[in-house]
Amino acid sequence: MLYIDSISKGIVIDHISPGRGFRIFQYLELDKSDFTVALIMNAPSKKQGRKDVIKIENNIDLDLRVLGIIDPTVTVNIIRNEKIVEKIKLSPPEKVEGVIKCKNPRCVTSTEKNVTQSFSLLDKEELSYKCDYCDHIFNWEV
Structure with a gap:
């Protein structure tokens, strides 16, 4: 053991x-x-x-x-x-800033330098978040 x-x-x-x-x-x-x-x-x-x-x-x-x-x-x-x-x-946070990166190449967070990445929780079970700027969905891969 x-x-x-x-x-x-x-x-x-x-x-x-x-x-x-x-x-x-x-x-x-x-x-x-x-x-x-x-x-x-x-x-x-x-x-x-x-x-x-x-x-x-x-x-x-x-x-x-x-x-x-x-x-x-x-x-x-x-x-x-x-x-x-x-x-x-712990539980999934309702709001996350500066942790997840938006993968949408047209998102303002991808094109502008000083914009903080910001996401809101969509579904606790799926661990999915929505970008607050472009509505792109981010799913945490399990």
């Missing part, structure tokens, strides 16, 4: 749908970190059957909105003195 030590301070991103842990790991650029990070994939889970988990032994500033887009089932646990001091349950 694989054993990963508990962390004394940091963040545990838990209940990640199997296979999405690596995507979160990449998005957060944890491969470039100079602190201890563990990506556990396909760990047994009583609720989900299988899950991914990311343990970060450091306090970092996370954009929780993005995690809610990548995987709305995620729970973020804040750890201090080897104990969970805060548990944050």
Whole structure:
């Protein structure tokens, strides 16, 4: 059996749908970190059957909105003195700015430099968002 030590301070991103842990790991650029990070994939889970988990032994500033887009089932646990001091349950955010890029080449965000990409949630189940400028639909690939 694989054993990963508990962390004394940091963040545990838990209940990640199997296979999405690596995507979160990449998005957060944890491969470039100079602190201890563990990506556990396909760990047994009583609720989900299988899950991914990311343990970060450091306090970092996370954009929780993005995690809610990548995987709305995620729970973020804040750890201090080897104990969970805060548990944050995520869901897809209603509005997202500067995270998703519009793929419509005629969108103002594609042609103008200083326009912030802005999307509104269309469907929580499908994880689809609509560009606030051109109405282009963005579906987060599962």
